[in-house]
């Protein structure tokens with residue numbers, strides 16, 4: 465299908481939109497405008513085809529332009545465009561929660577709906593604190609995140625997050641009582657590991673040090689991404705997540721997995737918790753939940769957490785938290801249609817089938833000029849480049865731009881190129897991504 469070219473925007477037409485996580489001035493001087501998408505591809509406003517190697521922004525797991533989602537959304541809009549979920553309900557919200565519980569890790573069968581990953585994270589942190597209070601441990605309010613973690617941009621998520629640029633200018637506005645585990649990235653020991661690195665499980669023991677410092681009785685929860693995405697794909701060393709789980713169990717601390725990018729098939733199982741055989745107490749999701757078609761997030765909770773909060777007089781609200789658009793009917797319709805596609809096409813496990821080919825393909829970049837590491841798991845990969853002296857991120861940004869010019873959309877963070885294609889990807893498209901990346905890196909100073 466050919467895209468109909470759209471008129472380009474004039475410089476003044478680009479002014480008003482203050483773009484998120486974007487170098488606005490650089491972008492507006494040289495805009496990269498997408499107009500249409502289908503399957504594995506985008507088309508730019510001038511009709512150029514671009515292969516999507518990042519599922520939009522880690523969300524379009526079933527590929528673009530899925531007709532079933534469009535139809536479900538259209539039908540829902542025609543039937544009931546909005547219904548409140550405060551003291552009211554509508555059937556497909558309950559249907560969706562049940563469908564999600566059925567694919568969730570063991571026991572995670574209570575679902576709270578949000579509109580984004582950031583909202584899911586702040587919701588999970590609040591549930592953790594409320595849970596302890598409901599059990600008579602109201603002094604457990606401290607939260608533990610991890611260096612290089614990304615948990616969105618709300619004040620809670622920013623505070624437990626560990627990416628310096630997201631934090632440094634908001635220093636004194638952070639949620640108090642937060643500490644951080646060390647990150648687990650260590651190229652000295654683990655560069656070019658295939659799949660999970662074997663060195664580094666001991667980093668989890670740092671949680672014991674933080675417990676010794678603050679006392680377990682003050683700590684509500686530990687939040688980590690099973691695989692960090694935004695900081696440049698950091699994989700958990702073998703045994704690391706299990707060890708975190710053990711330490712949390714021993715100290716009555718809740719473990720939260722932020723699965724906003726790893727959820728919905730990215731690792732080869734519905735959730736990374738299942739790939740790594742470690743179950744959390746709370747799990748945050750968004751992105752792939754609706755294939756990116758309508759904003760929606762969901763927090764999964766172990767039933768014991770929900771039950772602990774179902775206290776007090778029956779007519780009292782148990783948790784003073786929620787969003788006008790929690791379980792928005794249009795988002796629910798999109799999510800149900802998305803789950804149908806995932807199940808019908810086996811997409812929640814397809815990454816596991818493709819992973820060996822993916823791994824071989826991305827590791828072929830080893831030995832290419834500038835490449836200092838390649839990391840992979842499921843249908844995720846990162847290619848780390850050495851930084852230009854005094855200009856961190858500049859080389860990878862150039863690579864990102866040139867890949868786009870040559871028809872492949874990748875994602876750059878620091879000097880890392882991250883890849884997370886739609887789960888419908890075919891082998892020839894994997895080859896195309898890796899060939900383009902190899903050529904571009906070779907051609908970049």
Ligand SMILES: Cc1ncc(COP(=O)(O)O)c(C=O)c1O
Pocket residue numbers: 579580581582583585614615616617689693694722723724725750751
């Ligand atoms: C692990 C993780 N948590 C939370 C978020 C925030 O999600 P959103 O941008 O939908 O608020 C992201 C976004 O990339 C993420 O990767």
